[in-house]
Amino acid sequence: MTSQDQSELKRAVAQAAVQEIRSKLRRDTVLGVGSGSTVNLFIEALAPLRDDFAGAVASSTETERRLRAAGIEVFDLNQAGTLSVYVDGADEIDHDFAMIKGGGAALTREKIVAACAKEFICIADGSKLVRQLGGFPLPVEVIPMARSYVAREMVKLGFSPVYRQGVVTDNGHQIIDLFDQLIDDAREMETRINQIAGVVTNGLFAHRGADLLLLGTAEGVQRLIPER
Numbered sequence: 001m002t003s004q005d006q007s008e009l010k011r012a013v014a015q016a017a018v019q020e021i022r023s024k025l026r027r028d029t030v031l032g033v034g035s036g037s038t039v040n041l042f043i044e045a046l047a048p049l050r051d052d053f054a055g056a057v058a059s060s061t062e063t064e065r066r067l068r069a070a071g072i073e074v075f076d077l078n079q080a081g082t083l084s085v086y087v088d089g090a091d092e093i094d095h096d097f098a099m100i101k102g103g104g105a106a107l108t109r110e111k112i113v114a115a116c117a118k119e120f121i122c123i124a125d126g127s128k129l130v131r132q133l134g135g136f137p138l139p140v141e142v143i144p145m146a147r148s149y150v151a152r153e154m155v156k157l158g159f160s161p162v163y164r165q166g167v168v169t170d171n172g173h174q175i176i177d178l179f180d181q182l183i184d185d186a187r188e189m190e191t192r193i194n195q196i197a198g199v200v201t202n203g204l205f206a207h208r209g210a211d212l213l214l215l216g217t218a219e220g221v222q223r224l225i226p227e228r
């Protein structure tokens with residue numbers, strides 16, 4: 001698949017997400033909006049509806065900037081309370097709708113905003129759907145002074161950790177990417193990594209997976225619901 005084909009699939013799922021939420025928008029609705037190239041297309045598709053809902057909570061400073069540029073009001077999560085819907089992309093998603101996220105380093109804020117939402121709609125092109133998570137390196141956000149310690153602990157878990165040089169998250173932290181291990185039990189691994197001192201959070205979204213997947217394929221957008 002060319003990168004142009006992939007962009008077209010991302011655009012198709014972004015538009016499908018707008019159709020999905022359109023009928024749920026009320027004057028007081030505050031949406032949660034994730035981060036990344038697929039979400040950027042979602043923001044573009046959402047912009048014409050800006051007067052039909054109150055605004056959005058952003059999961060990154062980049063998303064906040066794009067929402068404002070689209071004329072969509074941005075709310076502080078502490079003021080917004082519970083959100084009806086959160087729309088975000090993924091780096092990988094499995095058939096239980098557990099995900100790896102954080103390729104763009106926005107994982108911690110994404111996890112917080114997702115936790116506040118009643119429904120998580122994942123928008124992804126077909127390449128993101130996998131049988132087992134872990135082909136995409138798993139990001140871990142760490143407090144800078146703990147980086148080497150966390151990396152050593154990750155080696156004990158069987159990963160090959162690589163410091164993402166030059167990247168500072170919106171929270172002022174650093175990222176370690178974990179290579180070389182497919183993940184058998186995503187929930188257990190999410191919990192286990194988060195127990196390590198100095199870890200802010202990791203990019204496994206298994207305890208709070210997606211509720212709906214809009215998957216872009218050459219045959220059109222598939223609307224998939226997990227078997228839970």
Ligand SMILES: O=C[C@H](O)[C@H](O)[C@H](O)COP(=O)(O)O
Pocket residue numbers: 034035036037038039088089090091100101102103104105106107110
């Ligand atoms: O930190 C980034 C986020 O988790 C994104 O949702 C993820 O990387 C997917 O991004 P994209 O839509 O660009 O593939």
